[in-house]
Amino acid sequence: MRGSNDSPAWLIVMQREIVARVMNKAYLFGLLVTLLLIAGIAGFFAWQSQQxxxxxxxxxxxxxxxxxxxxxxxxxxxxxxxxxxxxxxxxxxxxxxxxxxxxxxxxxxxxxxxxxxxxxxxxxxxxxxxxxxxxxxxxxxxxxxxxxxxxxxxAGGELVTERLDGGAVDPGVVEFASFALAFLFFLSAIGSGQMIAASVVEEKQSRLVEIIASAVPLRQVLGGKVLGNSVIALGQNLLFASVGLVGLALTDFKAAVPAMTASLGWFVIFFAVGFVAVAALYAMAGALASRLEDLQGTTAPMSVVLMAVYLTTFGADGTLERVLSFVPVTSIVSMPVRVLAGDASWWEPVVSLVLLAVFAVGVVLVSERAYRRALLQTGGRVGWRQALRAG
Known part of the structure; x- marks a missing residue:
C-alpha cells in the first residue's frame, strides 16, 4: 500500500519519524547538551596537552x-x-x-x-x-x-622498545577508543530505543494506531519506525564522533586520528546494522505496553542487555575480546576496537558483520510478528510469549 504521494508507506513513516524527532525541542536540547559536553571534554584534554x-x-x-x-x-x-x-x-x-x-x-x-x-x-x-x-x-x-x-x-646498553603484535597504535588510545565506542553505542541505543518504544505506546494508548492500521500494513509501520530512528541514531553518532575526533586532533594523541577514523568507520557500519535489531526490539517493547507506565517493565530486558554490552566491551582484552568481536551486538564495539589495535585480519570484520546482519534479520522477523500481534491488544501489558502466540 502507498501513501497519497505514491511513496511507499514505510518511507512515509520513516520521514515522519525523522521530522518528528528533529522538531522535538527536548531531543534537540539533549543533543546540544551532549555535543557541548563532548566538546568540553575534548577542549579540556586539548588544554591539558598544551600546558x-x-x-x-x-x-x-x-x-x-x-x-x-x-x-x-x-x-x-x-x-x-x-x-x-x-x-x-x-x-x-x-x-x-x-x-x-x-x-x-x-x-x-x-x-x-x-x-x-x-x-x-x-x-x-x-x-x-x-x-x-x-x-x-x-x-x-x-x-x-x-x-x-x-x-x-x-655502549650497547641502550634499550630499544618493540611491539611483537605488529600494532602501531598506543595502548592508551585503544583503551580510550574502547570506552568511547562502548559509551556511544550505549548512549544511542538506550536513548533512541526508549524514544521508539514511547512513540509506539503513545500511538497505541491514543488509539491512533487503529487508524494507521486501517490504511497501512503494520509491518510497514514498523519498518518505517525502525529505519527512521536508525537514521537519527546514526547521524547523532556521526556528530558525536566528529566532535571527538576534532578534539583528539588537538591533543598529544593527534597522530592516532587516522587510525581512529578507520575504526570509527567500521563502528558506523556495525552500528547501522546492529541498531536495526535494537530498534525492532524496542518497538516490540512499546507494542507490548498499553500505557507509558508499562514501558519500564517491557523495556527492562533490553536495558539490562545493553548495559551488559557496555560493561563487557569496555576494557575487554585478549581471548574475551576476540570472542566478543564475533558475538552479535557486542561485536558493534569490540570488532572496531580490534581493527584499531591491529589485532584483526582483513576477513574478521567481514565475517563478524555477516553474523551481525543475520542476527539482525532474525530479530526483526521475530519482533515484527510480536509487534503486529500485540499492537492492537489493549487492557494491560502483553507478554512477548503471549504476543507471539496471538492470532
Missing part, C-alpha cells in the same frame, strides 16, 4: 655537578617546558629559597650522593627527569677519572 611545566632549581655556588645535571635535564625537556638554575650562596640560602618559594627544589651533590629537596615532596615528574641525569653525570665523572668516557662505558 607547560616550569621549574626553578636551586644550586649552591661551587656545586658544578648539580649545575651540570640541571643543564643537561633542561636540554631533554619537551617543547615549552622550562628548567631554570637559581644559584645561591650556600645550603642555608638554598633552604631559604625553597621555603619562600623562590625555588621549587634544591639539588645538591656530595660524597654521599645526590639529594633533591623540596619544602614538601618534590614533583614526581621532576624527580623522574633528574634521576637518570644525575646518574649519568656521576658515571661521567668516574669514567673520566678512569681515563674513559661515559659513551664508551654505556
Amino acid at each position: 607547560t611545566d616550569s621549574y626553578d632549581v636551586a644550586v649552591t655556588a661551587g656545586d658544578e655537578a648539580a649545575a651540570t645535571a640541571v643543564d643537561q635535564a633542561a636540554a631533554e625537556l619537551r617543547d615549552g617546558d622550562e628548567l631554570t638554575v637559581i644559584e645561591v650562596a650556600d645550603a642555608d640560602a638554598a633552604r631559604a629559597a625553597v621555603e619562600d618559594e623562590t625555588a621549587d627544589v634544591w639539588l645538591s651533590s656530595g660524597e654521599d650522593g645526590w639529594t633533591l629537596s623540596g619544602w614538601r615532596e618534590p614533583s614526581g615528574s621532576l624527580t623522574q627527569l633528574l634521576a637518570p641525569v644525575v646518574e649519568r653525570v656521576t658515571v661521567t665523572e668516574r669514567a673520566e677519572a678512569l681515563g674513559t668516557t661515559f659513551d664508551e662505558l654505556s
Whole structure:
C-alpha cells in the first residue's frame, strides 16, 4: 500500500519519524547538551596537552655537578617546558629559597650522593627527569677519572622498545577508543530505543494506531519506525564522533586520528546494522505496553542487555575480546576496537558483520510478528510469549 504521494508507506513513516524527532525541542536540547559536553571534554584534554611545566632549581655556588645535571635535564625537556638554575650562596640560602618559594627544589651533590629537596615532596615528574641525569653525570665523572668516557662505558646498553603484535597504535588510545565506542553505542541505543518504544505506546494508548492500521500494513509501520530512528541514531553518532575526533586532533594523541577514523568507520557500519535489531526490539517493547507506565517493565530486558554490552566491551582484552568481536551486538564495539589495535585480519570484520546482519534479520522477523500481534491488544501489558502466540 502507498501513501497519497505514491511513496511507499514505510518511507512515509520513516520521514515522519525523522521530522518528528528533529522538531522535538527536548531531543534537540539533549543533543546540544551532549555535543557541548563532548566538546568540553575534548577542549579540556586539548588544554591539558598544551600546558607547560616550569621549574626553578636551586644550586649552591661551587656545586658544578648539580649545575651540570640541571643543564643537561633542561636540554631533554619537551617543547615549552622550562628548567631554570637559581644559584645561591650556600645550603642555608638554598633552604631559604625553597621555603619562600623562590625555588621549587634544591639539588645538591656530595660524597654521599645526590639529594633533591623540596619544602614538601618534590614533583614526581621532576624527580623522574633528574634521576637518570644525575646518574649519568656521576658515571661521567668516574669514567673520566678512569681515563674513559661515559659513551664508551654505556655502549650497547641502550634499550630499544618493540611491539611483537605488529600494532602501531598506543595502548592508551585503544583503551580510550574502547570506552568511547562502548559509551556511544550505549548512549544511542538506550536513548533512541526508549524514544521508539514511547512513540509506539503513545500511538497505541491514543488509539491512533487503529487508524494507521486501517490504511497501512503494520509491518510497514514498523519498518518505517525502525529505519527512521536508525537514521537519527546514526547521524547523532556521526556528530558525536566528529566532535571527538576534532578534539583528539588537538591533543598529544593527534597522530592516532587516522587510525581512529578507520575504526570509527567500521563502528558506523556495525552500528547501522546492529541498531536495526535494537530498534525492532524496542518497538516490540512499546507494542507490548498499553500505557507509558508499562514501558519500564517491557523495556527492562533490553536495558539490562545493553548495559551488559557496555560493561563487557569496555576494557575487554585478549581471548574475551576476540570472542566478543564475533558475538552479535557486542561485536558493534569490540570488532572496531580490534581493527584499531591491529589485532584483526582483513576477513574478521567481514565475517563478524555477516553474523551481525543475520542476527539482525532474525530479530526483526521475530519482533515484527510480536509487534503486529500485540499492537492492537489493549487492557494491560502483553507478554512477548503471549504476543507471539496471538492470532
